[in-house]
Amino acid sequence: MRTIVIAGNWKMNKTQAEALEFLKGFMGQMETAPDEREVVLCAPFTALSALSKHLHGGLIKVGAQNIHWEDSGAFTGEISGDMLVELGVRYVIVGHSERRQYFGETDETVNQRLQAAQRHGLKPILCVGETKQQRDAGETEAVIRQQLSRDLVDIDQSNLVVAYEPIWAIGTGDTCEAKEANRVIGLIRQQLSDPNVSIQYGGSVKPGNIDDIMAQPEIDGALVGGASLDPEGFARIVNYQ
Numbered sequence: 001m002r003t004i005v006i007a008g009n010w011k012m013n014k015t016q017a018e019a020l021e022f023l024k025g026f027m028g029q030m031e032t033a034p035d036e037r038e039v040v041l042c043a044p045f046t047a048l049s050a051l052s053k054h055l056h057g058g059l060i061k062v063g064a065q066n067i068h069w070e071d072s073g074a075f076t077g078e079i080s081g082d083m084l085v086e087l088g089v090r091y092v093i094v095g096h097s098e099r100r101q102y103f104g105e106t107d108e109t110v111n112q113r114l115q116a117a118q119r120h121g122l123k124p125i126l127c128v129g130e131t132k133q134q135r136d137a138g139e140t141e142a143v144i145r146q147q148l149s150r151d152l153v154d155i156d157q158s159n160l161v162v163a164y165e166p167i168w169a170i171g172t173g174d175t176c177e178a179k180e181a182n183r184v185i186g187l188i189r190q191q192l193s194d195p196n197v198s199i200q201y202g203g204s205v206k207p208g209n210i211d212d213i214m215a216q217p218e219i220d221g222a223l224v225g226g227a228s229l230d231p232e233g234f235a236r237i238v239n240y241q
């Protein structure tokens, strides 16, 4: 059975105080959320502890945005699996295009981070997707095939979420057409050995397009950036029809 997973990626937004303020608005609107939808808030490291305390193991899960592959050591600025687990974290985003683009993340380090997440019992959300240039050159399928084949070496697919995030659709308002996202996600599914992996779409998901996206048969959820910062908007996304 494929689980529906709707995750907010707050990126480098919200102080601890702002995260708690968000929860106040968000929780009030979540009472009617269908039980079978997994809802995750992927917050900055500094807000994880406060979020976990307020959510104490309820319907909404806490996620991080990165994890180092070693358990400890001389890795200035990094964070380990043990540190995340201690804070009540359940999910972790790995290989987001912003980390690949700005922080030198490679398929090899993405694979190592995925392995570390699984070793610590965290569910990784692996992000894959093509640039505009690659799409225009007709390379979408090849790029994604290569990312998956390298990122997923020795990864247990029964504890994994994949997010298809076309880079040209991130933060641009230029959402990938729902049918096209469905097509690419279908291709991603063909490359996975476990048919039950949840595959999300990410890239300019908004309250106004979530219903269309979630109506697609291959799409099992969404990874939401900007629109997850607003409690009412994100509640509307979680409560898609």
Ligand SMILES: O=C(CO)COP(=O)(O)O
Pocket: 009, 096, 165, 169, 170, 171, 172, 173, 202, 203, 204, 205, 223, 224, 225, 226, 227
């Ligand atoms: O990068 C994203 C989620 O990880 C998508 O961001 P936006 O929803 O702001 O386009």
